[in-house]
Amino acid sequence: MSTEVILIAVIILGGIYLLSLRIRNKHVDGQEKELKTPEEILPEVQQRLESGEDKIKLIKFVRVETGLGLKEAKDLVEGNFKMNTADSDTELQQKVKEMLQSGSGPIKATKYVREQTGWGLKEAKDFVDNANR
Known part of the structure; x- marks a missing residue:
């Protein structure tokens, strides 16, 4: 492979990485964003599910809003999440x-x-x- 192709690939991968960091960023307007608990977000998740929103988009939403891991967010969206009292x-x-x-x-x-x-x-x-x- 030529060095130009490798350089382009590195730049593209770097851009993707930086974009993913921006998505995961928990700051809004320079201030730390308050994460919601699964209990707080569950009614909105149920409403969005009923309206037909795509599950993958909803799982991403749950992860950003709550800080849950992928499995936990998926479980919450699918109704299998164990709530803590x-x-x-x-x-x-x-x-x-x-x-x-x-x-x-x-x-x-x-x-x-x-x-x-x-x-x-x-x-x-x-x-x-x-x-x-």
Whole structure:
């Protein structure tokens, strides 16, 4: 291949990467955007589904608005999402503290939180970090 073709490919891939970063950006007008909880966004998701909106577009919308991972956003759109309640938050926080004190480590605790709640990685990691305080 010629260097021009390689250079063009690198430029195109770089542009795609930068565009994807812009889409994932959680800032609006220089201020951090407040993420919504799955419970807050569920009525809008249901309404959009009933109006016939494309599921893929809706999953992307859910990911941007809530910060959920791909699987969790898909589950929410398809109605298979496990909602977390305030009562179980306390129990979950206690379980995470026990895991951390027993030496399981934050990675295993974060994985456990994700399995129990259906949250994305960032949300689960923040929960573990707060439980560790």
